[in-house]
Amino acid sequence: ITGRVLDDVGLPVPGTTIAVEGTSIAASTDGNGYYIIKNISNGTYNLKAQFIGFATQTLSVTVNNAATIVNFSLKQSATSLDEVVIVGYGTLRKTDVTGSISTVTTKDFNKGSVTNPEQLIAGKVAGVQVLSSGGAPGASTRILIRGGASLNASNDPLFVIDGVPVDNNGIAGLANPLSTINQQDIESITIQKDASAAAIYGNRASNGVVIITTKKGASGGNVKAEFNTLQSLSNKIGIVDVLNAQEYKYALGEYVKSGKGNPASLAYIGNANTNWQDAIYQQAFKTDNTVSFSGGVKWLPYRLSVGYLDEDGILKTSNFNRISGALNINPKFFNNHLSVNINIKGTLTKSRFANNGAIGAAIAFNPTQPVYAPNVYDASQPTSATNYHLGGYFEWVDPNGTPVLLATKNPLSMLLQEINTSKANRSLGNLQLDYKFHFLPELHANLNLGYDISESDGRDAFYPTLASVYATKGQLSYYWQDKKNKLMDFYLNYAKDLSAIQSHIDVTAGYSYQDWLRNTPGMVIKTNTNPDVVANPSKTQNTMISYFGRVNYSFKDRYALTATMRADGSSRFSKDNRWGYFPSAAFAWSVNKEAFLENSTTVSDLKLRLGYGKTGQQDIVSNDYPYLAKYNQSATGSLYPFGDTWYTMLRPDAYDENIKWEETSQYNIGLDYGFANNRIYGSIDYFIKKTNDLISVVAPPAGSNFKNLLTTNVGNIEAKGIEFNINVNALKTKNFNWSFNFNATHYDNKVTNLTLTGVDDPVGVPISTSFTGESLQYNTVGYAPFTYYVKKQLYGEDGKPLEGQYADLDGDGKGGGEGDFYHYKSYYPDVLLGFTNNLTFKKATLSFTLRSNLGGYNYNSIAAGTGNGSALAFANFLGNASGSIRDTRFLTNQQYSDIYVEKASFLRIDNANLVYNFGKVSNNLTLALQANVQNVFLISGYSGLDPEITNNGIDVNVYPRPRIYSVGVNVGF
């Protein structure tokens, strides 16, 4: 039996399970929606096609010694009884779902050049922000669900991959731990946004839960092979606006004329006209290939995939290389009573990290000087350098030929004379046994044993001719890390239709043990002149033991009630505070099934959801023992002498013996709707989130604890928001289809308390942003987290800013003093919008996603730091200024001016993708071609390079996101 599965707009539905009812034979569709079931004996069968998000379709087929074609056309639906939704520890019938859950499957993933799983869903789900930290290969990405609930604890959601909650705390030598998952292996990503959905994960669920499910094998049928390849070229889109050589010379002249500049600096001007940013970037190539095999060897369904990815970055020398393998086998035994599911994923990654400091150096390097210095050393020419021992690069040198200590270093030299490489290997997997009791088939016992281990090591090598390590004649440092996480879950599930009372119940109860061990041997730094420096090693472990349960009851398939409870015991807290209890309850009413709507052709779905739950967050950044009074041992290089002996110092560290998880209460009211047989469907949700006992870093009273900033449970934060989501099958003709998804999110969050005394600090708690610890942002009661704290710029009648003149907010007669700072905006956007379009013409499909954030503000740190005269020239070297100097004409640094807090609203197309699906080109071969562009365009009034950054709004030296052109081929055998 062979055929193809398409959705109601004619797009293939990969990953659909086609089961032959009454047998254990099943197959799943390939990337183009084709399936094949072989070696089936003659007879009449019912074929059932099932896929998340679609109504299950059952077709009858008669086989009689010949190939039989059965095509399915699945309807998107929210109403099917049999359809299941993945939830924590199991699945639920879609009708029984009461929480706010969004699922994105293979067919809706963002296509094109994708290295991290998070990128697959950018712009697709209301309330979910996918933030990229920049364009570096394998760069980290953050997911922020409903704005996050924490201040100082992690705001990352919990990631659960095939039932194993994974460690997302980073792996040394790897920019993003999730980049170890090959996106081709992912079948669906389910996001549990509200507390009633997430609470089953207890004290890790405050920031939502992301459940990643990978593809599985299917029994019956022959080996199916699929080959995907994508080749990409990346180019930089723009550069940070700085002065060119001609502008620079003019500006320096004006600066000297003003009396602020030193006339002597004019002598340092060179003859070159160098665009330093052009010098450090390149066109970069990426190749991403995956081969997968799936099928069933008799009773043994399997899927095996191998991937190879190699990605150069646009910043010269940066590279990410990944070999990944994934194996799934899922046999069933004892007449399908015992299901075994084994997943093993392994990844070998190699990275070369370019020194990102080169980005800042290229912005600040003087444009009148050349990249390379003449190959002579002439002491009478202090500004022509000594390429003799600096690798041939121009550097600012002292008259005696040594590099100027404080001078900006040559950015190209920083890239080519530093080799920072790492290897990180990771494997994660699990064995899941699900036993359906022989005497009571409604009862399942499920055992899940999982692991997640990684090993990494890295080396940073600096050439002796690199200016910054000229004094130590080179430097070599090594670092290592290994992590071992293990998991054991066991639960019982009982699900039964009680038709006598028109009810369905589904009860789950279980136990979970999870343990994390991190070992970081001390980093070693070697130089040619100094003794080795060995940092102290670190090794920490934490453990969680949990009990959880869920009851789901539905009546007449109309009213559904869910209650969950989780008890979490965490080793991070003292015996008295160890156990936390996280309940939730939710109710859903399928209004459309009431008599007055049952037969409506207009309203096909209408479901009201109400939910409440408590979740926690215990991910205390960088400390596994925050409640214990400890002494820290000082490292080499930080010793104290008594007589002739050097002693390590023992420091009592700050601690809070009563620290515990923070607690978020969340209320959610939602409405799912569908009209015209679900040609239009979607949902709308309103939520209130209140976090209490925030894990915050606050200033304890001086003299009460061993640090001026203490991690403790203080304060409350509150967020309110609304999410809207609509899917429209707008146009449907024989050859042409247009469907779109639009989603919008608005939320407001503010700190409502942040002191132990209850007396509000009018200024708040500073968030350090600069190396000396100066702060531009504060957490302050009454404001959004990370609100900027700056001075109010005054402007002249011509609209130009008046240098050094600020509003006198404290009324002391002097504007711009320490009392004249004010709270102004934050990086949190007011509105997030996503708009995904799918246009199909015959076999061609064009899809693209528009995304917009409105109302957030960035601090343009580059303009603030260098957009003034004092950045042009220093005592014995020259710099360069941000182009903002053309407008401001500032002579001296005005970094606290609110002029640099800029609106970061934008509209962009992340992704445009064109697929031409040839379908079956021969008996055993399917073919599809795709072309893709990433970062297609960006509209923004923001003066920096890209308004969308992860660094809490502080825009500094971000690795720019390139425009990526890709072509790909998908072949199925």
Next chain:
Amino acid sequence: CTKDLDRKPFYDVTSASVYTDFKNYKSVLAKCYGALALTGQGSGDGNPDIGGVDVGYIRGWWQMQELTTDEAVIAWNDNYLLPLHQSDWTSQNLLIGAMYNRIMLQIMYSNEFLRNTTDEKLAANGITGADVETTHEFRAEARFLRAFAYWHGIDMYGKMPFITENDPVGAFFPKQGSRTELFNYIESELKAIENELPEPRTNEYPRVDRAAAWMLLAKLYLNAAVYTGTARYTDAITYCTKIINAGYSLEPTYQNLFLADNNLRTNEIIFTIPADAVNMKTYNGTTYLVHAPVGGNMDVKTFGIDGGWYGLRTTRPVVEQFAGTYTTDSRALFHSSGQNIDITTISNFADGYPITKWKNVTSTGAPGSDPAKVFVDTDFPMFRLSDAYLMYAEAVLRGGTGGSAAQAIEYVNLVRTRAFKGNTAGNITAGQLTLDFMIQERGREFMWEGQRRTDLIRFKKFSGSAYMWPWKGNVKEGKSFEEYRDVFPVPLSDLVANPNLTQNTGYN
């Protein structure tokens, strides 16, 4: 398996176990000392003791004592440094906040050691015999260090949170000690340990002995009129005399006190904050003092460093204290070539003379031990014998009894003769020994040693209009500022965190 929830650290020691092993005691004491010299537990200021702005104890204290006066301006535009020049600092100043926290941390470290080493605790931890005696010495040193920190506290902030080893650690609100209350506490503590500390010049380098306690008492008494309103000049003379008779002698070459091998100058230095380029890598203290004044056409090699930081210079009146003796007084350590003596722009390094007192070369001219020349070996001499001589003379001049004018002249001239390289040409007569001379002489002798603000206040030349220096009050020719600025404000962050605190008058 719920016992798996009792996870313990693999490397860090828990407080419960530290004090059961006597060898840890010296390491805990090392932190009480070391937090003055280093900023954290890691090399190069890693793993810092405090969060937010932190430049270390010595550097922070030095900046607050010097940048607020005629002795120093800095070219850098760090947001917390500018108000120190501009005489308009507020309770939100991040350096003023950091220094306050550093002082309290010193007190907490000492308290923690004292709390855990009482005789009962020692017995409970099985510490016996000679170890108990040694612990008693350690305890006296910890009490000295606590008194030292409180002294800086009342000198700079007036009122401070008042905690002793009898207070808990954790969630509580320390009460505020008034300047007088804390003065009395410091005095009683120092008197209590005076005889528990080793005899002068008998303890191992760089641990304190009773001369350090005497010196601190002398400084406390000399400034008592400022701190409490009650003059104690007679007591100052008593303790200066004890120090002078303790066997110290002036180092013949003045500059040797500020070089990379100044750990050898124990003949004159009574209490030192050590530095070491290999084992104490920090940008605190002398690494800053050697690098920050280097720039322009100064030759970095003669300073034993990798490069200058183009920061610190001094103002005209400080140079003019040497009028007529600029070439003969060995303390006139200025770099004038390529520099303007007048300051038009504070941020321009070429305006003002850098002081070349602090260097990372030894007395024989060899560079310090760091091949990269990033960090320095130069210790910071906190208390010196010449200070005892000048304090004696000042206390006599101010009417203290128990000393004599003749002795005062003799002591001043010992300092002068050393300054003039053994030549008595610079010696003064009894008629020349006035308070105006004393503030100038202290300016010459202790230039850039962190004493200036305290001295100017004692001579009533800091706030107000009695003495003007360039850029005082943020105008080029100098402008008076309010007297309440003789103390710094209680940081706003602590006022909010602790309901027991009140702000210093003038800062509300």
